[in-house]
Amino acid sequence: MxxxxxxxxxxxxxxxxxxxxxxxxxxxxxxxxxxxxxxxxxxxxxxxxxxxxxxxxxxxxxxxxxxxxxxxxxxxxxxxxxxxxxxxxxxxxxxxxxxxxxxxxxxxxxxxxxxxxxxxxxxxxxxxxxxxxxxxxxxxxxxxxxxxxxxxxxxxxxxxxxxxxxxxxxxxxxxxxxxxxxxxxxxxxxxxxxxTEVYFSGGSTGGREALVVAQRWPTAFDGVISAFPAWNNLSEMLYLGHLVQVLSRPGAFPGADQQKLLYDRVVQACDGLDGVKDDVVSNPGSCHFDPHTLRCPKGTGAGPNCLSDAQIEAVTAMSSPFRWPYRVASGETEYPGFPFLSGADMRTPFLGFGTTAPANPMPVTSGYGMQFWDQWVKYFLTRDPGHNSLTIDPRRPGKWLARISHLSTIQDRNDTDLGEFARAGGKLILLHGAADELVSPYSTTDYYQRVRATLGAGPTHSFLRYYVVPGANHANFGTPAFAAATDSLSALEHWVEKDEPPANEVVSDPVHDRTRPLCEYPGWPRYRAGDPDSASSFVCAR
Structure with a gap:
């Protein structure tokens, strides 16, 4: 503390x-x-x-x-x-x-x-x-x-x-x-x-900044901690703009009751797939939940126990990749969507859906990402503070395409050749919560896989460790299913200063008084036997 x-x-x-x-x-x-x-x-x-x-x-x-x-x-x-x-x-x-x-x-x-x-x-x-x-x-x-x-x-x-x-x-x-x-x-x-050593640590925008310093100034920092990094910021803007279009449609916005219903049913369906029921979906990849099982009779008249067809379309859009049908200069082609159907924490709606549908002017009770889009349209894209952000459709940007493409060269920090950083002795610890509702963990996995594809598995492992923490959300905001806490700074110190790579790392949840092994991606903690609140009762499965 x-x-x-x-x-x-x-x-x-x-x-x-x-x-x-x-x-x-x-x-x-x-x-x-x-x-x-x-x-x-x-x-x-x-x-x-x-x-x-x-x-x-x-x-x-x-x-x-x-x-x-x-x-x-x-x-x-x-x-x-x-x-x-x-x-x-x-x-x-x-x-x-x-x-x-x-x-x-x-x-x-x-x-x-x-x-x-x-x-x-x-x-x-x-x-x-x-x-x-x-x-x-x-x-x-x-x-x-x-x-x-x-x-x-x-x-x-x-x-x-x-x-x-x-x-x-x-x-x-x-x-x-x-x-x-x-x-x-x-x-x-x-x-x-x-x-003697200089380190960098940041999350979200700060996580993107952590990757930026490793990309652009590979000898400036000896070690970097990048948590839930918004590295492809322009790409996420286009995705958020698409969600604004979907969620602002009549009847599409899921209210607090529907958000809780979705979260509870996903956890109910997938919680025990890791061997223990603890309100944490440890292997989201094994969780396959169909939101149509929550469909209201005839797809209309949404209530606390069902979703309308419009709401099902909205939550499906949030958890699906968004691909734009044009080229941008950064080379990015899509944003992967969020794991809301894979155990994401719907109890922090401010970061996800919010409690109010997007509108013009954008309500402060709308989701953080919706407000982020509104500011981006007004000041980055159109540079018109009075512009109605709901009128920009990322699928068909019209006259704004050239500006979007230019911004992609500034906001998408997607250089995955970290070879010079590695050759300089730099070490990188990459962290993301599997239930993040503001920056997609799928996006960080994409970045990690690109680094491996660029440098090779062995060279990447010599300087980079990537961990996905089940149940953890964005920056431990609100009431996450798993309030992640791990000593990444000590791990980075030992790696940089003593050439001792991270091994057998543990992540704790002080809110619920429990620990789990911090599994290197693509590993995830599977319950074996013993005290379900102890990391020693789990193994890292693949």
Missing amino acids: VLLMGTSPVLGAEAATATSPPRAGHPATSPVCGALDGMEIPASAMTLPTTGGRVTSAAVRTGVVSGETITYCQADADIRPVDPTAPAIKMRVALPYGWNGKALMFGGGGYNGTIPDLTANVPFGPTDQPAPLARRYVTFAGDSGHQQSPTAPPSLDGSFGVNDEALNNFAAGDALKKTHDASLFLVQHAYGANP
Whole structure:
């Protein structure tokens, strides 16, 4: 658990610089904090174009992280854009006293627009192990090059997309390298040394960002944790736009009762296929559920115990691949759909269907993905804030096809040749929940299989591990069937620093007080005998 208590008052100059500047060749373990305040970050410190940056504040803070009181220097900075009309990148670095010599960058979420919490844990992080800052990592992150409106729902403000530099900072990942370079500049000045290892961790948009840094800057990070990555972002946009078309049809939207009915019946049909009934469908591939078994008499008059024909069509569309009948420049041709008929957690409707059908204007009670599409249409595609997103049909985009194709080159980060990252010694841990309702686990499996096809099975296994966690949803949002928690950071450390690959990893569910083996894909946990709440009672089956 990560708690952040009230920060201490800014310490006097004597305390802020209690550690003398380090001698050459002798890195300090305590930061020279006061000297950072107001420091200019030259444009030459960054490998991508900027007009430099400046530390806007630097102060010593004390907080409780993972149950431990941690003292660190927090430095906030702005990285100035090249385009004077573009917003700055706002970034933050936490520089701990008792530094362990390493650094970790956090990725963002949704449309970003805020700086991630530097005291937080990695995605699906363990509740019984310290967060990175409590391990005395330098932690750093940025807002990806724009600031969210205070009136917008969290991570759902896409208005920055009207500016090309801001769009590239976010979608292509340019802000990641700029923030990385500026942060390491400050680390050097604070401690007199560069980190011995630099890691990256992120989920969802942050998971895409994790894959971006491995693809574009293969020597910048020693190890990467990518959880539920939205790597083919343009492709998912087209899929979401198709769902908006389907769910906005009269009578098509399944209400809360129908969503619960579907979830309960899927679990009832498939829960025991792994050898034990525990509300978790461990092998979704073996679960074949026909939504037509829930059809109302004559296919009309939906109620709490049945689905209408229109609703069956909607849930089938959500769990089916969407293919577009035209070419886009990224080369992507489809989005695989979601495993809603394979045990997905329908108890978190905000991320999936939502509680209200898509409409114009888009309701805040509609699904997260529907709102994401609405922002994309308004600010990325048409750049018209008044545009009705329901009028864009991804099957027939008409005059918008050229723009969609161009955006695919920015948003689909689909380079699966990670050979240079592997040759540089980089290691990648890839995680996804089998019941994710916002980024499809099928999509991550597709990415993993493409990497294997590009590099070969053996070379891929030398630097990449992919795990699908049964019952886990998107970022443990709401009440997942399995609230995943695993110590991927320690596993990554051992792999990078000691050449010890992950082995016999365990994932826990602290909400339900149980553990399962973390099975490398395509493995899944099958019950053998013994305590059904213990990982030792399961084997990884294929």
